[in-house]
Amino acid sequence: MLAEVFGELQYSPSTNADSGPFDWIKTVSHVCSHWRRVALTTPELWTNIQINHPLWAMEMSERSGTVPLTIHFDERFLHVFHSTERCRRSSAVLRDILHSHHSRIKNLTFTLYSEYDERRGHDLGIFLELLDRPMPTIERLGVTISTEVSQKNMLPPEFFSMSSRLQHLRLVECAMSWNPDFVGIRNLRSLEISRLSRTMSPTMAQLLDVLSQTTLLEALNTDIQALCNSSDTALAKNKPPLNLQHLTSIATGSDLFTCAFLVDHIVFSSNAKNIILRLEPLQELPAFLLRSLAQRIDDGFAGPILKLALANRKVQCWKLADKDITFPKLPTINIGDFTEETGGPFFQSLRLDQLQLLEVDFILSVDEWSLFGDLPHLTSLQVFSNESSLLRVLLRRKANTPDPDTPPDRPAFVALRRLRISSWRLDALFRPRKNTSIIQLLRRYLKRRKMDGRGLHFLQVRCCRGVDENVLAPLRKFIKQIEWDGVDCNNYDTGEE
Numbered sequence: 001m002l003a004e005v006f007g008e009l010q011y012s013p014s015t016n017a018d019s020g021p022f023d024w025i026k027t028v029s030h031v032c033s034h035w036r037r038v039a040l041t042t043p044e045l046w047t048n049i050q051i052n053h054p055l056w057a058m059e060m061s062e063r064s065g066t067v068p069l070t071i072h073f074d075e076r077f078l079h080v081f082h083s084t085e086r087c088r089r090s091s092a093v094l095r096d097i098l099h100s101h102h103s104r105i106k107n108l109t110f111t112l113y114s115e116y117d118e119r120r121g122h123d124l125g126i127f128l129e130l131l132d133r134p135m136p137t138i139e140r141l142g143v144t145i146s147t148e149v150s151q152k153n154m155l156p157p158e159f160f161s162m163s164s165r166l167q168h169l170r171l172v173e174c175a176m177s178w179n180p181d182f183v184g185i186r187n188l189r190s191l192e193i194s195r196l197s198r199t200m201s202p203t204m205a206q207l208l209d210v211l212s213q214t215t216l217l218e219a220l221n222t223d224i225q226a227l228c229n230s231s232d233t234a235l236a237k238n239k240p241p242l243n244l245q246h247l248t249s250i251a252t253g254s255d256l257f258t259c260a261f262l263v264d265h266i267v268f269s270s271n272a273k274n275i276i277l278r279l280e281p282l283q284e285l286p287a288f289l290l291r292s293l294a295q296r297i298d299d300g301f302a303g304p305i306l307k308l309a310l311a312n313r314k315v316q317c318w319k320l321a322d323k324d325i326t327f328p329k330l331p332t333i334n335i336g337d338f339t340e341e342t343g344g345p346f347f348q349s350l351r352l353d354q355l356q357l358l359e360v361d362f363i364l365s366v367d368e369w370s371l372f373g374d375l376p377h378l379t380s381l382q383v384f385s386n387e388s389s390l391l392r393v394l395l396r397r398k399a400n401t402p403d404p405d406t407p408p409d410r411p412a413f414v415a416l417r418r419l420r421i422s423s424w425r426l427d428a429l430f431r432p433r434k435n436t437s438i439i440q441l442l443r444r445y446l447k448r449r450k451m452d453g454r455g456l457h458f459l460q461v462r463c464c465r466g467v468d469e470n471v472l473a474p475l476r477k478f479i480k481q482i483e484w485d486g487v488d489c490n491n492y493d494t495g496e497e
Helices: 002-009 023-029 033-041 054-063 075-081 084-100 114-120 125-132 157-161 204-211 230-237 256-264 287-300 340-349 366-373 387-394 438-451 469-477
Strands: 048-050 069-074 105-113 140-146 168-172 190-194 219-223 249-254 274-279 305-311 314-319 332-336 357-360 380-384 418-422 458-462 481-484
Touching (some): 069 075, 069 084, 075 084, 084 125, 204 256, 256 287, 287 340, 340 366, 366 387, 387 438, 469 481
Parallel strands (some): 048 069, 069 105, 105 140, 168 190, 190 219, 249 274, 305 357, 418 458, 458 481
Antiparallel strands (some): 305 314, 314 332
8 A cells, every 4th residue: 555655656746846756765765664665665666767867767677676667768858957978878778778678668758869979979870779679568659859861760660560569659750661561550549750851751652551550549640741742642542541440639740632631531430539730831722622621521520610710820620519518628620721822612611500609810801701701600709800801791791792881681690799809900991991990880880780689799809909998988889798908009010911
């Protein structure tokens, strides 16, 4: 029982800012002889080894007996805070543990930097070569390398053939052989591969072959440029769909073609929760790929999209299958890099008929606002800038209506009840009518809503220009509640031009 308490203590955060990672040992071993004997003779208490402390690391590796080990090593910490001699001792300790205790390593994570080769005394490739030994108990491996492009930055192929229990693999600037016939990848639950150069990246066909072996995969994170020439594309298209029924989270960063191609080949789990696509900015983005991407996202998740946020050139969606789930807990989808040219085809292909909340933090066109204005259940709208384009849609039904004062056949945003605006230039003149300001058009819109029996319940004004209590007073006649942050950003430039 006492050993179990000590085991919890070693992972509990310390309230002392000056405490080290092993202070808990000093605490329990200096209470009484019984506590000290229990602490020093319980192997499980000595398995979490920090190589950055070489003397402690060697002591712990011996006291841990035959219990599986968890090993951490961050070379940057050593070279910033410690001498060259300690750096070399730590490197030697890591090599010794990998050589002598490889058969009982359970978790191994290390970060290496090529600029420290001279201080370390040898090339960082020595560490990777030591991974060619049998590791029958390893479940998690994380390798991060900061270096120039080198073919040495690759896991030995033998590693996968002798690590059948591996469940979590994270490689940053470290490649792997793209041969799918490895026993070691078939039990993977999570796979992260990022920051690979084009010379170290797989072709799309190779990537699909590897993923086809990871049938138990739950989380996939790739930030690579899969090489897609014409012959490889034809070969990859003939690959069968990836039946990843356990996959609940996918994050991939690359060009639009690679992201769309990869997502299109995955059969998602019915429990899928998260898709993140980080697209590289391109000059021309094919509309058919964006539409395909939107359709696959809808297919990969259960339930309708209830919330949509457009910020920092990315798109984030919340979908709901269970009505009892609150918005912070909803499954999310993030897609970027989105611009005005890329958004239209994508939005038009998403099923947004149940959308309730919309947050917009980059400039949308009038046509895109018209698309959102047709949604029947959109009750809450939060907008950064966009005052001119949004007001054109708020005050009319169709984008091609010549006069914004013409009563619309069917108003846009019919279900809207809560409006939050920020960084609006309320004192600016509305462009088509130079004698009418933004605040006047906003007042006209609120008045029309109230006369139609669809008055807004709440208006929030944050960091807008040309606003004070005198400006807001006429608006209070048409809306139940107005919240103002008290700031008049007269010198703020929204950049909507």
